[in-house]
Amino acid sequence: SKNPADRNRRLRQYPCALDLIIHTHIEPISKEHTNKSSEILHRFVGKNGNSEIFFVQIKEEKKSGEKSFMSVFPED
Numbered sequence: 001s002k003n004p005a006d007r008n009r010r011l012r013q014y015p016c017a018l019d020l021i022i023h024t025h026i027e028p029i030s031k032e033h034t035n036k037s038s039e040i041l042h043r044f045v046g047k048n049g050n051s052e053i054f055f056v057q058i059k060e061e062k063k064s065g066e067k068s069f070m071s072v073f074p075e076d
Contacts, residue, residue, distance in 0.1 A: 010072055013048065017056040017072035020046035028058075038062050041070075 024044055033039035044056040053075040060067045 013072045016048045020044050020056055
């Protein structure tokens, strides 16, 4: 599990993550999940209000097409 400081830092980026997913004009980097061939991972890259780069990761079930938010995390 993640430490509380890291968890809080990621939660603060959640609104930026939603905005990125909804409004991005750049296709995410997509690849098959290394441990689960039934899933595709989509990684979006964006910048927050402080011009800090962050990533948003979503998984997609190949069979159903269902997508689930996995995480948001800073570049560093």
